[in-house]
Amino acid sequence: RVILMDFLGNGQSDRVECFPENLWTTQADQVLALVEHLNLKKVNLLGTSGGAWVAVNTALKRPDLVEHVIADSFDGRTLHDGFAENLRKEREYAKQDQEARQFYEWCQGEDWEKVVDLNTQALITCAVNKTPLFCKSLESLDTPILFMGSLEDDMCRQDMLEEYKEMDRLVGNGKIYMFETGGHPAALSNAESAARVITDFLNGQSLN
Template sequence: MQVIGLIKAGGYGPVDIIGSSGGALAAVNAALEAPDLVRRVIADSFEGETTLKAFTQNVVEDREASKRDENARMFYYYMHGDDWEQVVDNDTEAIRRHDETIGRFFHKPLETLKPDILMTGSKEDEFICALEPGFFERVYGDMIRKIGHGEIHLFDTGGHPAMLSNPEAFLERSRRFLES
């Protein structure tokens, strides 16, 4: 709703939205909620329609470990300020609770998605594909069948998110999609 509010407040639209990981879920939900304001969506490196228990567990464990890593601590501080640890803990807890209580990411049926969509990911994504080889092919393929249109592009190499681990290739693929 914040994305939609920003689009409306700025008098923008229809817009193209690019989201990665959790941001991909927000982008798809914005397109489901306000298809008249969203022209195209690029959804990168996300779990699909439902939570993965192993992914949630990995996030919880990785976040705890990252708080002991100096580089991660500096990143968190840079991104969130003095209360970075509380921000990280609150976000991690929200992910865990969502997994336990809701489990679904989209508030409307995917069959109602009108904007064009490109789903991207890396076949080497350490958070998702390590849990199930071929995950993106299966999950994104199921989603495209429900939506009835859209494209999938998977990078052979790179980590999570694909847009950061494959910046030049992601930019080129995104341009082709947005200009089509």
């Protein structure tokens, strides 16, 4: 069973006036509310890009409800120094690109530009204020977690593999898988291979 979630303010969910700068913590609360509403037990979470922080925070908040976490294509414990400026440039470029505009509309609906602008502002505020990305220390995470990404991903920090290794050292039950090629996020740019890696991880098999 696979559940795809539109967070508040996104996709087909109700709109909000603004997104908080601790976006990934409040979105974790939304995940938990949905899990409890559907009376689900021990879910597996796949979060990619910003969703990776959501998945980790969800497991930090309620490890009793989370079986595994796949954290794909994200910056780790902190946002890299150029994150805010890179994001601003990337979003402005994307809003002028026809394919990107179509993608945003497909994801968010006709009001996609307002949604994207609100999201951009929240993330820039988070970066500038150095808002904590995790609600608790990573050392307290016991849930099995897979850190996944692509070495060619130019939207994440250049030392992503080293950052993943540092996080893996902190958590109790982590694994790392990096694709040699592919863009952002790895789960999309390496979709079929990523599906195999994730399935092996969930089944407790070695990651080749």
